[in-house]
Every structure is written in structure tokens, then in C-alpha cells.
Amino acid sequence: MLKAALNQAVYNGALKKNFLCKESGIKKPRSHVPTKKVRALSVEEQKALVEELMRELKDTSYANRNFCTQLLIELYTGMRMGEINALTLQDVDMQNMVVHINKTVTNGQNYAPIVGETTKTENGTRDIGLGENCYEIFAYYLKHIRPKIVKGNTLKLLFVTNRTNETIRTSEVNTAFKRVCQKIGIADANQHMLRHTFITNCIDAGVKPEFVQKSVGHASIETTFDIYNDVRKSSEQNELQKVNDFYSNHGLSVSDFSESGE
Numbered sequence: 001m002l003k004a005a006l007n008q009a010v011y012n013g014a015l016k017k018n019f020l021c022k023e024s025g026i027k028k029p030r031s032h033v034p035t036k037k038v039r040a041l042s043v044e045e046q047k048a049l050v051e052e053l054m055r056e057l058k059d060t061s062y063a064n065r066n067f068c069t070q071l072l073i074e075l076y077t078g079m080r081m082g083e084i085n086a087l088t089l090q091d092v093d094m095q096n097m098v099v100h101i102n103k104t105v106t107n108g109q110n111y112a113p114i115v116g117e118t119t120k121t122e123n124g125t126r127d128i129g130l131g132e133n134c135y136e137i138f139a140y141y142l143k144h145i146r147p148k149i150v151k152g153n154t155l156k157l158l159f160v161t162n163r164t165n166e167t168i169r170t171s172e173v174n175t176a177f178k179r180v181c182q183k184i185g186i187a188d189a190n191q192h193m194l195r196h197t198f199i200t201n202c203i204d205a206g207v208k209p210e211f212v213q214k215s216v217g218h219a220s221i222e223t224t225f226d227i228y229n230d231v232r233k234s235s236e237q238n239e240l241q242k243v244n245d246f247y248s249n250h251g252l253s254v255s256d257f258s259e260s261g262e
Helices: 002-012 043-057 065-077 081-085 132-148 170-184 192-204 209-216 221-249
Strands: 098-101 105-107 113-115 126-129
Touching: 043 065, 043 170, 065 081, 065 132, 065 170, 065 192, 081 105, 081 170, 126 209, 192 209
Parallel strands: none
Antiparallel strands: 098 126, 105 113
16 A cells, blocks of 8 residues: 555655665565455355356346346356456357457556556466356346447456446456355455355366366466365365264274273
């Protein structure tokens, strides 16, 4: 926040330069707060989320149905929200069931959201196939919601804000996601959970890491493997608990044979 304020001061002419720039040698202190890892939604949470999003998507009285569409797309494709916000009509090939991902929303002057010319990483530029679920979501949006969007969308974006017809920020969609999650009882909500959930679902379905890396645009296969390892460890704990439960249920736990008083 301080760096942004100083940048604005430079822009306004109040300062000659931002003294927090790299050339100054001043380094911001490191936070000692541990980074909170993004978790994947459970199957039960996914069911509740999809049910609520689909209900709101078809509710014509709900103003932000585009947010519902975007969240469902992230869940079923693993796309970054910035990539979804940057999609144009030309990027979605419904006939061949392919989405062309070639740009993302970024911050421009005065931190206003703009559509960048490239994706977040070099690997981010990719084509992904539309599964049946995501195809149905796009089809519904294009038929029932997209035609009602305010005219004057010069960027031809697929999604824009309803009233001001501007590029959507990721933070706006995240706010909508938190509202829905609070409604259905999902804690620690952040829309990036949907991307993580898609990857986890792929792993559980037995999809190869190389395919997942290409689909979600990971710059490194190691990033994908890190998530694979997290899921594997969680799965191993679940299986080990099944063995422990077997011992307990059949009177084979060590506690069943412990001598009293020790």
C-alpha cells in the first residue's frame, strides 16, 4: 500500500521518485506470518457450491449472474480468474469445444484493470478443451445472459461489469465467491480454491501430471507435482486411518490389551 501511495505521489509530481524502488536498496521486511496453503474443496463442498451457483445462474432477478458463470468455469477448467476475465467471444470456439487462452487481466495506470497482451507466464498461452459440463455453462451464458450485457463493450470481452461495462477485477469475483461460500458454510473461502480443486479432481481421476500442467498453464512441472504430493499425502492418511479403524473395530488396538494401572 505504501509503495502504491508513493507511486501516485511521483505521478502527481509531489516526489521525484519512489524511494522504495529496487535501485534505492531499501528492502521491505519479511513477514513472519506463515503462508496459508490453498486447500481444495471436498466433494460435498463442491456439490453444495455447484448447486447454489446453478440456482443463482438461472435466477433472472440476480444481477451478477456473470460471476456465477466465471466461478463455475474456474471449477471445471482450472483457468486463472484473470484469464477468464480476459476472454473474448473469439476465444471461445463452441463448435470445436476449445478455449484459446492468450491474455490475462492486469493492473494498468492508477491500478485500473486492463486486458494485458500476454498471459501470466509463457506456459499460460494455451488451448484447452471444453468438457461437457463447461460447454453447457458457456452455452447457457451465451444464450441467456451475454445478449443482455450493456452495449458498448469495445474490447468484446465475454464478461464485463453490469452497470459500468468495464473489465472485471479478480477481487470482484472473489468477493462474490466469499458471499456464496458464507451462505453454504464453506470456511476460508478464496476463489483460487476452485483452480486448486480442479487440479485435485484431475489427480483423483488418475490424470497424468503432464496433462494437468498443460491444462492449467503451470510454468513448471514441479508446481504440479507439489500439488500431486499434497494430495497423495492426504490420501495416504485417509487410507491409514481405515486400517486403524479396522483394528479398533475388531478389538485389536494396543489399548484393548493394556494392563490396567499402567
